[in-house]
Amino acid sequence: MSALLVTAGCGPRQAWLGPVSADTYRSFLASRTGQALGPSFLQCPSWALVKPGWRPRLLGWGAGDGSGDGSGDGSGRGEPRGVALVLLRQFPGTRKSFAYLPEGPVTDWSDPDIDAWLTPLLRHLRGLGAFAVRIGPSPAHRRWDAAALKSATGLGRRLSDVLACEVDPLGTVVAERLRARGWRRCGEGPDGGGDADAQPRHVLRVPLAGRRADDLWSGLNQEWRRNIRKARKSGVEVTVGGAADLPEFFRLLRITEERDGFRLGRSLEYYQRQYAALNAEQPGRMRLYLARHEGEVLAAHTMITVGRRAWYQTGASADHRREVRPSNALQWRMLQDAHQQGALEYDMRGVPSTLDPEDRAFGLTRWKLGTGGQVVETLGEWETALDGTANHTLYRAFQLYLARR
Structure with missing residues (x-):
C-alpha cells in the first residue's frame, strides 16, 4: 500500500x-x-x-x-x-x-x-x-522506590495500595487522550475484566545515568552485596557465551519453569532465531551470560541492548548449588556491563503487583528490588x-x- x-x-x-x-x-x-x-x-x-x-x-x-x-x-x-x-x-x-x-x-x-x-x-x-x-505507549505512569515498597509489604497488599513516589504527568495526559478517542486499556473492560497486557505493565528499572561504578555497588541492598561476595569467594565464574550455548540455556530454562510453576511456551528454536536476528541487526545486541561453578553452568541470563537502554530479558538456573548465588553474580556483571556501555537505564522487566510476603510471586519482586531500582508502572x-x-x-x-x- x-x-x-x-x-x-x-x-x-x-x-x-x-x-x-x-x-x-x-x-x-x-x-x-x-x-x-x-x-x-x-x-x-x-x-x-x-x-x-x-x-x-x-x-x-x-x-x-x-x-x-x-x-x-x-x-x-x-x-x-x-x-x-x-x-x-x-x-x-x-x-x-x-x-x-x-x-x-x-x-x-x-x-x-x-x-x-x-x-x-x-x-x-x-x-x-x-x-x-x-x-x-512508551510514557510511564507511576514509580515507587525500593525503600518505599520495602516498608509497605503486608498481607494482601498490592502496589496500588501504596502512594507512588512519582506520577508522570505525560503518562496521565496520554492516557486521557487515548480514552477520549475510544481506546480501552487492557485489563480495564466495562466489567473490570478484559484482556491482560502481553508485555509486563509493572517493571523494575535501575537508573544508571550519572552514576559511578561505586554508586551501583552501594545501591545494592546488603543481601545482594553479601551474595555477590559469596559467589566470588565460592569461585563462580561469569562469562559471555554464544549461539552454541543456547541449548544449555534452554535446558536450564525448562528446569526453572518447572521449579517456579510457569511456562513461557517458547522453544529452543525461538531463542536461536532471536539471537541470530538481533545480533545480525547489531552485533552484541543480544548477549547470553553464563555462570559456572566447578566447570558446570548453574545459571544463564540474556541481555538485550538498544541505544542507551539495556534489558535483562530471560533468566534460568539449576536446582542445585544455589547457595553459591550464581544468579546474583550474573546480574551484577550484566549491570556493570550495561553501565560501561553507556546505558542510562537497566530494565529488569516484569514484576508482579503483589506486595504480600506470603504470596510466592512476591519473591521475584523482592529479589529485583535488592538492586535498588524502581518499580515502574507503564501505561500498559x-x-x-x-x-x-x-x-x-x-x-x-x-x-x-x-x-x-
Missing part, C-alpha cells in the same frame, strides 16, 4: 504515512538515541523475524507530500517523525487481522496533536485488513476496534480466541 497523504492539525500542514525501508526505520531509531533512552527492542525491525505466525509491516510518518519511495531521502517525503513495527495476526477462518504494535509506536508522545499520525495510522491498518489494534497496552459493527463483533470473538489459547 502506498503512503497516505493527510492534512493534520488546524493549518494546511501536509504529512505522509506509509511503508518505509528497514534502513530508513533504523536510521530514525538511531536518531532518537541522543534525545532519550531510545526505543524498545520490541520495535526494532529484527523483532519481526523473531515472531513466526505474525505478518510484519514497517511504517513511518512525517512531513512531505507523500510521493517518495520510503527511502527518507527528501524526494517527496521528509525524514520520519515517527515509526512503528506492526505485527498482523490473521484470525482463523477470516481474511481479517489483529494489529499489534508491541511497546510502540515510536513517536513523540508529548505532541498534543496525536491525531496527526494516529488517525491515518488506523486508516492504513484498516486498509491492511485489521479489525482491531493494540499499542503500547491499549486496544481499539476499528469502525464497523462487524469489526467490533470480530474483535470480541478474537478476545475469546486468545483467552482459550
Whole structure:
C-alpha cells in the first residue's frame, strides 16, 4: 500500500504515512538515541523475524507530500517523525487481522496533536485488513522506590495500595487522550475484566545515568552485596557465551519453569532465531551470560541492548548449588556491563503487583528490588476496534480466541 497523504492539525500542514525501508526505520531509531533512552527492542525491525505466525509491516510518518519511495531521502517525503513495527495476526477462518504494535509506536508522545499520525495510522491498518489494534505507549505512569515498597509489604497488599513516589504527568495526559478517542486499556473492560497486557505493565528499572561504578555497588541492598561476595569467594565464574550455548540455556530454562510453576511456551528454536536476528541487526545486541561453578553452568541470563537502554530479558538456573548465588553474580556483571556501555537505564522487566510476603510471586519482586531500582508502572497496552459493527463483533470473538489459547 502506498503512503497516505493527510492534512493534520488546524493549518494546511501536509504529512505522509506509509511503508518505509528497514534502513530508513533504523536510521530514525538511531536518531532518537541522543534525545532519550531510545526505543524498545520490541520495535526494532529484527523483532519481526523473531515472531513466526505474525505478518510484519514497517511504517513511518512525517512531513512531505507523500510521493517518495520510503527511502527518507527528501524526494517527496521528509525524514520520519515517527515509526512503528506492526505485527498482523490473521484470525482463523477470516481474511481479517489483529494489529499489534508491541511497546510502540515510536513517536513523540508529548505532541498534543496525536491525531496527526494516529488517525491515518488506523486508516492504513484498516486498509491492511485489521479489525482491531493494540499499542503500547512508551510514557510511564507511576514509580515507587525500593525503600518505599520495602516498608509497605503486608498481607494482601498490592502496589496500588501504596502512594507512588512519582506520577508522570505525560503518562496521565496520554492516557486521557487515548480514552477520549475510544481506546480501552487492557485489563480495564466495562466489567473490570478484559484482556491482560502481553508485555509486563509493572517493571523494575535501575537508573544508571550519572552514576559511578561505586554508586551501583552501594545501591545494592546488603543481601545482594553479601551474595555477590559469596559467589566470588565460592569461585563462580561469569562469562559471555554464544549461539552454541543456547541449548544449555534452554535446558536450564525448562528446569526453572518447572521449579517456579510457569511456562513461557517458547522453544529452543525461538531463542536461536532471536539471537541470530538481533545480533545480525547489531552485533552484541543480544548477549547470553553464563555462570559456572566447578566447570558446570548453574545459571544463564540474556541481555538485550538498544541505544542507551539495556534489558535483562530471560533468566534460568539449576536446582542445585544455589547457595553459591550464581544468579546474583550474573546480574551484577550484566549491570556493570550495561553501565560501561553507556546505558542510562537497566530494565529488569516484569514484576508482579503483589506486595504480600506470603504470596510466592512476591519473591521475584523482592529479589529485583535488592538492586535498588524502581518499580515502574507503564501505561500498559491499549486496544481499539476499528469502525464497523462487524469489526467490533470480530474483535470480541478474537478476545475469546486468545483467552482459550
